[in-house]
Structures are given as structure tokens and as C-alpha cells.
Amino acid sequence: MVHQYKNNGYNIVLDVNSGSVHVVDDLVYDIIALYETASEDEIAEKLAGKYSPEDIREAYSEIKELVKEECLFTEDIYKDYIFDFKKRPTVVKALCLHIAHDCNLACKYCFAEEGEYHGRRALMSFEVGKKALDFLIANSGSRRNLEVDFFGGEPLMNFDVVKQLVAYGREQEKLHDKQFRFTLTTNGVLLNKEVQEFANKEMANVVLSVDGRKEVHDFMRPFRGGQGSYDYIIPKFKEMAESRNQTNYYVRGTFTHYNTDFASDVLSLADEGFKQISVEPVVAPETEDYAIKASDLPKIMEEYDYLAKEMLKREKEGRGFNFFHFMIDLSGGPCVAKRLSGCGSGTEYLAVTPWGDLYPCHQFVGQEEFLMGNVDEGIVRTDLQEEFKCCNVYAREKCQDCFAKFYCSGGCAANSYNFTGRITDTYDIGCEMMRKRVECAIMLKAAREGEL
Template identity: 20%
Template sequence: MNKQQQILPFQFSRFDHGNYLLVNESGEHIFLDRDNFEKFIDKRLMPDSSQYQDLKSKHFLSTQHLPETLELITAKYRSRKRFISNFTSLHMLVITLKCCNDCTYCQVSAEDDDAQGFDMTPAVARQVVDYIFKTPSPSIKIEFQGGEPTLNWETLSETVLYAKKVNQKHKKYLDFVVCTNLVKVDAKQLLFFKEHGIHISTSLDGPRDLHDKNRLLRSGGGTYDLFVENLHNARKILGHDQVNALMTTTVDNVNRLDEVIAEYVKLGFGGVFLRSLNPYGLASENADGLGYPVELFVDNFEKALDSIIQLNLDGTRFIEFYTNLLLTRILTPFSTGFVDLQSPTGAGISGAIYDYNGDVYPADEARMLARMGDNSLCMGNVFNDTYEDIFGGVLLRNIVNKSCVEVMPGCSSCVYRSYCGADPVRNYRETGDFIGRRPGNDFCKKNMLIFDMLFKKLQRNDPDEMDVFWSWVSCRDLAEVRGEL
């Protein structure tokens, strides 16, 4: 036994082929076979062995330099938690609940495009903007949501102009995103987006038959042709990279993800976020016809990822964004800022959402719950409550206290804890409390299975796969990663 050797905190799990996966507080990971694992915990590893040197370099053990080792670990840990110091940077405004689409999985339960009483007025929007600029964050992203936000053009355009005026005093980095289905966006609106540097986030579920299966016009018929026409118009005016798309996986396309990927490539997108169905709004009401087992989603997710990797190896740069997000957490010490997978939760801390009437929620999902009849997660209203009461109030403090995976039952000992996070709003939706039940819920099962799959790839350490992964994480061309440039 080496008495000078000090084992530092880590989590572990029996892994593939009898090996063990170890992950420490700073997010470093290592694989050990059973023999070397037992030698490590018994302090019998020889200092000249490669395993000993790897464990030491990744801060699983320390010898005579413990203070210096702990300082390195804490520096990496602070980097992972840096999102907390900036507080709320993403601010989502629901400026209308009206929508020209009638999507079968609409999470917000949108209203008809001629409905009355569901628009945010310019006066409410100005009050919201005043609240937004009270955030200590040096950067602000204002995201317009709906319904279809372009149906309330007066408030959208006036909010942009007012926010830019307010920012002349605060001088923060200010960014705008409009979440639109692109069905009714016209040239005048696109020119306004270009003038003010506004990005577009839209939706695409695959080729025409898949997209039109669930994304329908209220007047009847599919939306694919209108989407493609206005996608080209938007890119022509704004620039190709100013338009991004998200897809929703239903039972209709879960077994056809290869076709979804092909459609994204055909339309010139640089990647896809393979997103599973969330249990809110019509997606919850229609779950029997839209849903699928988590295991089926992850199995097809892995097949799709393998196809995407091969696509990159064949010369087409194309990213699976959720994989890239997780790999960034695994392979680097940097925070990704992904609100849905943080500890403590990003709800209210990294992002907040403002309903059309000025009500404030910690997350879009909380606002969706209000549409379903449960308004208990409303943090306040911009006309009735102070900024301090809303963002320093009991509700948000309770959410934060119950979303730290480091102390949550079932999470605190999980080998993937350093890379994962909590979704207290979804836990509340499914169980009635913020902590929820793990690992049996779908959120936990999905992420556990995806982590298992990714770590098997990391353990295999195939040079081609790793080159693709590093090209994504480092934002470099594959040829550059391979030293070919």
C-alpha cells in the first residue's frame, strides 16, 4: 500500500466488458479493468504503471501535491458552474398564443390565428424589457415565442426597437431570436430581421410526408411547401446561417431518422438536434398516438448518430447537436449553457419566460403547465411584483434547492452526475414534486442510455469517430483535426 497516495472523490460504475468507468468532480473520466480498479482503491497501483499516471494526471489520486491538485480541480469545477455567475441571460417572450398552424403535438396549446385576447401589448412588452435589463448577466438573448410571434408584428418590432434603445444605457451584448414556423413570414419582416440582426429558429420534422403528418395548417393541408419556400426567402435576405431548425420526434419519424437527416442535409442545414417528445400540451393529450418507448428512441438515436458520423467521414460536415452538447461536457471543462441539463437547474437561473399578460415563469414548460390549468409555477407578474420578488422569491429558491444533482437521491452517486442535470418542472409535471423519481422516469432513462452509448464509443476510441467528435467540440474542420490542413 502506498501511504502517500490519496484517493480523491469520484463516482464509478461497472461498465462494458467487465471494465469500470470512473468520473471525478471535475468531470474527468477513465476506464479501468477490474484488476487495476481493485489495485487503485487498495492503493496498490505501482507509480510507474500507465494506469497510475493516468489517474494522477486526471486528478483521481494525489501524492505530495494535494493543495495544488485541489486547486486545479476547483478551477475546472468553477468553469462547469460558470453559468450560475451570469444568472439569467435567456429571456423568452410569448407575444401571442395565436398560430396559423394546428400541430398535433403543440406543447403550448396555441389558439386560432384570429383569436382575441391572447396578444402581448407593446406596453406589457416594454415593462418586460425593463425587467430583462435588471439581470446582472453581461449578455442578453431575447427570444420571441408563440403561438406564431410574427402574427403580433406590432409588439415584436416595437420590442426590438425599445430593447436596443434601453441597451444604449446598459451596453450589454444583445441578441434576438424569433421562433417562427415560417408559414406567413413576408419580405418586409425578413428585411426588419436583417436590419436588426435577428436570427430565426424554425421547425422541420423531415421530408414532406413526415413534416406534413403533424404540422398542419388550421385552414387545412400541410405546411412543408410553404416552409421550404420561405426558408429560401429567409436565407436569401438574412444569410444562410441565420436560420436554424429543430425537429420533434414522434412515432411517425422515430424509425425514419435517416430520412430526417437526409432532408436536413438536402436543405443545407449544418446539423440536427434529435429531440424527443415532451409531455406538455397536445403532446401530452395525444401521447397514445404520438409517443414511443424511450428505448426505441435511443436505439434509433444511436443508428442516426452512426449515420451522421459516416456522413462527416464522407466529406459532409453535419453535427448532431445534442451529442455535441454532451461531448462538450464530457471532453472539456466548459459549461454549455443548455438550460434543460444543468445543476442547479437552468430554469429561472439561465432562462425565464414571460407570458403575454406579463406573468413570469422559470421555464417554458412551466408556462405550458399553466396553459394546462396548473399555474402554481408562476413566479410573479411584471406589473405586480418587483424583480427581486420574482427572481429572488421562495418559488425559485425552492426550485434551485431541489435541482442540485450532487445531493439528489438517485443522482448523487450516479457516474454521469458531473455531466447531467435536473428538470424540476418536468418532475413536478410527472410526480407532483420538484425532485421526482429516478432512475425510472423517461428523462433519466433517456439520458442514461445516451450516456452509456457515448461512453462505449469513447471506450472503443475509434480514431475516425473521435476525429469527428473533436471536430464538433472544437468547432474545426475534420481535415484540420486530422492535420490535413
């Protein structure tokens, strides 16, 4: 499968199965578009009024050589691999610890219902968290590197337990020859010097929640009393980013139907001095007024293109920054298993509630049909585990002809379930945005690396 497109003056050809990217001239671009459906003579005849016969023959020969070298029109070598992947024993690599089912903000788009997750407000005890870490160690097999995300609600509402669990994890590292990578997501309200120093010592990554421009952020992320939170958190986030030398963190925002001009929010964060930025589309039912609609997509596509061009401009001016959704590795990238199965939710990655229940990921928490077990008994619903193990790009019919399938790995299972009732379907609006992000990311690579 080959995907061709034009972006920012570049003619780009992606060979989907090999991952090879080619930046080509108009002649090669036009021949590739006809290569699978027409012979050399037929192509020469069709393009005769546009290019010389000699140039067509020479370009055709070059394309033929690329095909021979398996850099164009390559076969899918992963179909058989996925069946072997399904047979592998399940190893848990990461936990999302819901350290607090409570929050001090009232974000309008929060899928966690201000931290409650369809249930009750609660804080995780040290004992439950300790059992969760023990469960992770016991189910991690020979894997040495493990990840624990402190999540909420707002995890800093339970900061003492966060500190205790990190200390416990460090003790267990030595006993079991494991290495924990801790991360923290915070809205910044309770961020202070103590938290900053602790995070800089113990957290491999910190996610700072902010939506961009002040008016956008304050509209969607107010305090419970209705007042905006932007002015309160931004100085803290700036200090945190600088204290981490502008690495190993990112500011993460959400854009909605109300700010489809989200590139302005990304650039606003860049103007504030942040170098690691993620602003992602909200995922919400069509009934919500802030939900992204199909009619929003043309504007959103324009914004991604504009953002990519502006990033190149700023890099040349010495004002560059990273945008999370444009960061893809064309030379190495994720391992085959990750390219096929994605985040590993329900198998390698699980979420833990404050009372110790296990769910496939944070977005399934509170949906009782996805309750997999608990930290005392472990995984009880092994049928769910097997179902999620089969959740890959080959299980999704709509992925088969999609050029971006090995970059998004089929998309989010929770989004698929919430929109279609099945974890192996797709969230179509999200797919459209993902394809555009991949195209922009490849264009950026081409521009930065001298057309590859």
C-alpha cells in the same frame, strides 16, 4: 465515479467528476472495471488467462498514474460549491417573451395547446413588452449580456411588436451599457423577405420548426384545416438557412411514438441541405397516443447509435452537419454553475405572458401555482425563486449515481414536475435518452479528434 462503455468500436472511459475522457485498449478497459474493487494481484489473477502478466502490470501502473494525476476516479469537488451558489443574489439574464398566445398551425403534440397555454388567445402589446425589457435590465445586476427569446404560439403573428421591442432594446443598450441577444422561434408560415431581412440583421439565432420527413411533419404539424404544412414552409426555411450562411440557426423537430426511426428525419433534413439540426423527443403524458413509452427506448437507442455512425460517414464524404444533441464541449464546456443548475429556470431565466405575468419558463406558463409575479410588480413569489435556486443535480436523488449529470444538469424541472409532481425529481424516460446522447457525443469527439 467512472463510466465505461463500448460504442462504434471504441472503448470509452469517462471520469465523471473531472470530465476526463479516455479511449483505451481492451486490457486497460478491463483493468479499470476492476480497479476499485480488487488489488493489483487480484486483477492480475482474474485477467491471467486473457493477457500476459507483464502487460497487466504495465497497464495497471499507467492507470495508477492517471488516478494520481486526478484524471481517473476523482473526488467530487462540486458538492460544497452548490451551497455557495444558493447564497448568490439572483440575477435575471434572459426572458422568453410570449409575444403571441396564438398560432396558425394545429400541432398535435403542442404543450401550448395551439398557443393558448391553458388560457386565452392574446398578443403582447408593445407596452407590456417594454416593461418586460425594463424588468430584465433592472434585475440583471452587473451582467452586460442579456437574452430575449421571441416565442409563442407563433411570434410572427405579432411581428410589428417584435420589431418595436427590438428597436426599444437597442435604445436601452446604449443607456444602460447592456447588450441584447435576440432570438426568434417560428413555424415558418408567415416567414417572408421582410422577416428574413429583419431576422438576419437583429436575431442572433433563429429556430425553424420542422419535424423531418414530409409525411411525419404533415401528420403532426398540420394547418387548422388539416392540410399539411411541409411544402409551404420548407422552401422558406431553405432560403433562410442559406441567407444566414448555414450558421446561427437550427431546424428543430420533434419525434414521437409514431416515428421512433427519427434518424431518418434528421437525415432527411440534412439531405435538404440544412447544416444545423435538432430533432428532440416529445414529452407527453402516457395517455397520449404519440407519447414515447419505455417500450420505445430500445429502438430509440439504436437510432442514436445509427445517427452517430452516419454523421461520421457523411463528414468523411464532405456532407457533414451538426446535430444539436451530440454537441458537447469536452475541453471547456459550461461554467460550474450551469453544470450544476442547468437552464436557470425560475431564477436567471423567466417567461413572460402577453399580459405580463412571470413564470419560471415557457413550459410552466398557465400553471397558476407557478405564477411568480408580473412586469409591474416584479417577483412576488420569492419562495418559488428560492425553490428553483435549489433545483440542481445535488437536489435530485436519482442524479447522484448518473454519469451524465454534469452534462444535463439534472434535466428539465418542468418535465420532472409534470411526471412526478416535484421539480427536483427526474423524468426517467428522458434520462435514458440523455445518457445515450452523451455516450454518442463522446464517441463522435473521440472519432473526430483521433481518439482524443
